[in-house]
Amino acid sequence: MGEKLKNKDSLQIVFAGHVDHGKSTIIGRLLVDTDSLPTGKLEFVKKMCQNNSKPFEYAFLLDALKEEQSQGITIDSSRCFFETDKRRYIIIDAPGHIEFLRNMVTGASRASAAFIVIDAHEGVMENSKRHGYLLAMLGIKQINVLVNKMDLVSFSETDFLKIKENYSEFLNSLSISDISFIPVSGFYGDNVSQKSLNMSWYDGKTVLEALESFEINDEVIDSDFRMSVQDVYKFTGKGDERRIIAGMVDYGMLSVGDEILFSPSGKKSKVKSIENFEREEYSVKAGYSVGFTLYDQLYIKRGEIISKKNETHPICSKKLIANIFWMGKERLVIGKDYILKLGTQKTVFQIEEILFVMNTAELSTDQYKKEIDQNEIGRVVLVLKNILAFEISDKFPNFGRFVVVDDYEICGGGIIIDYPDKEISQLRENVNLRNLNWINNSVSSEMRCEKYGHKSCLIIISGKKGSGRKKIARLLETELFSSDKIVFYMGMGNIVYGVDADIKCSGNENRKEHIRRLSEVCNLMLQTGLILIVTIQEIECSDLEIFDQVIGEHNRLTVWLGSEYSCNADLKFDVSNSEYISDEIINLLQSRSIIN
Amino acid sequence: MDHLSELENKSIFILREAYSQFKNLVMLWSIGKDSTVLLWLTRKAFFGHIPFPLVHIDTNHKIPEMIEFRDKLTLELGINMVYGENSEALLKKETFPDGNISRIDCCKKLKTEALKNTLSGKGIRYRMNHQSKKYEIDNDNEPFTGIILGIRSDEEGSRSKERYFSPRDKENDWHIENQPPEFWNQFKTDFKPGTHLRIHPLLDWTELDIWRYIERESIPVVSLYFDNGFGKRYRSLGCAPCTKPVDSDAKNVGDIILELESGKFSKIAERSGRDQDKEDGGGLETLRREGYM
Numbered sequence: 001m002g003e004k005l006k007n008k009d010s011l012q013i014v015f016a017g018h019v020d021h022g023k024s025t026i027i028g029r030l031l032v033d034t035d036s037l038p039t040g041k042l043e044f045v046k047k048m049c050q051n052n053s054k055p056f057e058y059a060f061l062l063d064a065l066k067e068e069q070s071q072g073i074t075i076d077s078s079r080c081f082f083e084t085d086k087r088r089y090i091i092i093d094a095p096g097h098i099e100f101l102r103n104m105v106t107g108a109s110r111a112s113a114a115f116i117v118i119d120a121h122e123g124v125m126e127n128s129k130r131h132g133y134l135l136a137m138l139g140i141k142q143i144n145v146l147v148n149k150m151d152l153v154s155f156s157e158t159d160f161l162k163i164k165e166n167y168s169e170f171l172n173s174l175s176i177s178d179i180s181f182i183p184v185s186g187f188y189g190d191n192v193s194q195k196s197l198n199m200s201w202y203d204g205k206t207v208l209e210a211l212e213s214f215e216i217n218d219e220v221i222d223s224d225f226r227m228s229v230q231d232v233y234k235f236t237g238k239g240d241e242r243r244i245i246a247g248m249v250d251y252g253m254l255s256v257g258d259e260i261l262f263s264p265s266g267k268k269s270k271v272k273s274i275e276n277f278e279r280e281e282y283s284v285k286a287g288y289s290v291g292f293t294l295y296d297q298l299y300i301k302r303g304e305i306i307s308k309k310n311e312t313h314p315i316c317s318k319k320l321i322a323n324i325f326w327m328g329k330e331r332l333v334i335g336k337d338y339i340l341k342l343g344t345q346k347t348v349f350q351i352e353e354i355l356f357v358m359n360t361a362e363l364s365t366d367q368y369k370k371e372i373d374q375n376e377i378g379r380v381v382l383v384l385k386n387i388l389a390f391e392i393s394d395k396f397p398n399f400g401r402f403v404v405v406d407d408y409e410i411c412g413g414g415i416i417i418d419y420p421d422k423e424i425s426q427l428r429e430n431v432n433l434r435n436l437n438w439i440n441n442s443v444s445s446e447m448r449c450e451k452y453g454h455k456s457c458l459i460i461i462s463g464k465k466g467s468g469r470k471k472i473a474r475l476l477e478t479e480l481f482s483s484d485k486i487v488f489y490m491g492m493g494n495i496v497y498g499v500d501a502d503i504k505c506s507g508n509e510n511r512k513e514h515i516r517r518l519s520e521v522c523n524l525m526l527q528t529g530l531i532l533i534v535t536i537q538e539i540e541c542s543d544l545e546i547f548d549q550v551i552g553e554h555n556r557l558t559v560w561l562g563s564e565y566s567c568n569a570d571l572k573f574d575v576s577n578s579e580y581i582s583d584e585i586i587n588l589l590q591s592r593s594i595i596n
Numbered sequence: 597m598d599h600l601s602e603l604e605n606k607s608i609f610i611l612r613e614a615y616s617q618f619k620n621l622v623m624l625w626s627i628g629k630d631s632t633v634l635l636w637l638t639r640k641a642f643f644g645h646i647p648f649p650l651v652h653i654d655t656n657h658k659i660p661e662m663i664e665f666r667d668k669l670t671l672e673l674g675i676n677m678v679y680g681e682n683s684e685a686l687l688k689k690e691t692f693p694d695g696n697i698s699r700i701d702c703c704k705k706l707k708t709e710a711l712k713n714t715l716s717g718k719g720i721r722y723r724m725n726h727q728s729k730k731y732e733i734d735n736d737n738e739p740f741t742g743i744i745l746g747i748r749s750d751e752e753g754s755r756s757k758e759r760y761f762s763p764r765d766k767e768n769d770w771h772i773e774n775q776p777p778e779f780w781n782q783f784k785t786d787f788k789p790g791t792h793l794r795i796h797p798l799l800d801w802t803e804l805d806i807w808r809y810i811e812r813e814s815i816p817v818v819s820l821y822f823d824n825g826f827g828k829r830y831r832s833l834g835c836a837p838c839t840k841p842v843d844s845d846a847k848n849v850g851d852i853i854l855e856l857e858s859g860k861f862s863k864i865a866e867r868s869g870r871d872q873d874k875e876d877g878g879g880l881e882t883l884r885r886e887g888y889m
Contacts, residue, residue, distance in 0.1 A: 010599045079749050079756045102777035109779030231616045235645045248609045277640040287597045289608035341782050403782040410777050
């Protein structure tokens, strides 16, 4: 018995449903039928009922277990353990009251399958729908519906079918299609672990059979690799020199020698060793808490998502569209700073727009509501302070989900359904690909920096037409050159008729592509270690974002000439005194330690 | 993935989250099987290192073998070991074994109060000096604000309601009805100053899982858990006057597993040998609301 038992799978199941629809009765039945109660418990509760002249109910078993603090194996209503010949189960009894929504969410998110209990007599309640909605949102794919108290409707097939029709329509609208409905009487034990003699019209599974046929999801292993950096360890004790990147593999497999990419930083390296306490491994797979070392000495931070070079990579963006369920006492409002936690990333964000708020009772949407109340679900547009690496929730669920923290409390959960800035995200993906395929030089940027006596830097000089950009650029180039700096000035024109000869340059039509190519050229030139000056007419924030994506961690400095600004510049000048302006730029280069 | 590996990897994830998010973290080591498993998981999580101190609350009424085991492992593994006690109550003999107070009050004084004062740094702490191999009074009295504990939800009612990351207020009180939500591997890690935190990486383990894991990983445990020839063994360890051995002839881990799987203990509670749980109806929940482990 021992060996066989040890290898049994374990499954967490949540029972959800409206108050008094009979969750405890069904669970009590299951515990009795699978012989999972502590010795004497059933007899004890039966005797208590007899002494108090009330009929015995299976739900009392759970109540008794709940109260039980001092003797017997305590099985609290929040979690019960039991096992069958096939596997081990942890049953989570999620509270039905709306006030305990966060407990329901906490319990349900630990489960991989769910039973929703609906009273045959009372029918589908708002909570039945809200729970269904939340279970779907939490990512639970296997849901069975137990239509309970069939004894109260004389085991009527018509009544059962009515509820089945009503509720499946609802679940289907949430894209949960693989659901079965079981007519049950928890009180009499019909279809719990025994086939009901009272409902010969039903030939499906019993609750216990349904339980045993839930599947354990293994598809996470046959997937592209994804893992969050949980921490980076450098323990110096006992002469340990390893710098270990630690985390739990969410999807796929990682092996020694794999080339990997960190998002959103875009850094890349190769796996040198997989570290395990007292054991060496060649590869690791989803579900394992692991650690590994790299060939390169990179500064990696907690929060980055790792993917493999030859597989797909996460999306990186500052804007998301998400469904949020809100549990906070204070309403979720537009324009306030909140914290988002996704995987091990953490960033500040604001709600830019509330697209609609969901009415779970009627499954209708309210497009005019501009805040989200406690226990409501809504679709929102989020703007993040920092670039986030993530996925759309149906592809890699673990990276498409986040929680919202407000005033130190977890107040909501969200799933990402889209992102509006596809252009910039696509650009980032291209840049990542470029980085992954970059051919490394034998001379490092540190070596160049030491030889030239300055760091590389991009100086963008912008302003309206006629603001004197080119004049200042040339003066600055001359001054830096005469103080032995490696410097080069390049105007937009140098690019437009050469690199960009294949695209039109009239109007604004291809502006983004012109900027992108210019920034790629800048990136190449910056790799050579020089100080690069470029002039661009009326540069915009979105243009700068392209530059930042493409040139990555190179220094960038923006100078704006004129009184009306179209972007955030490091230096802004109203005056047209060229010498003064170039001196100020040199001062800033010095204060940022780019030149001495 | 097999069940034990699943539990192991999840617990390691929680340990690493705790270490990454909190300063002044400690792990409470009761010398029992659960917290010894926790110690092993810590060494796995941190690749052979134990990057925070271990704290033991010495009631001075522990079974002597437990203290011997503590100090032996401390020296062997190079553990940064700290212990504390309620010296005042011990000096005034305000204890149940001295016959002066009830079991519950004794637990409050020797465990809860001692724990609070050891964590806050108000009580004297003793730290192992690995050079002299002796405990010395610790001059560092900075408070520990995050405590990792080896409690399991199958032990008793109030523990089954716990979160993995469980906040306590300044007085160490637990607000059972107002706990933070935890989902999608996201725990409450943002705290107002003054909040204490308890981290429970073993919440999903059962007594049987613990023994199976001890067997699989060959983890050393106190020999009190085994029948050493008298037909008795301890199923759960605590203070000598309040913890009774059970009748059993299980001589090794394999015997214990059989006993729990299909033998005489498969349906009898683990803590049934503990007298303090039996007093006051819900003794443990009352104690835990006020800061007991």
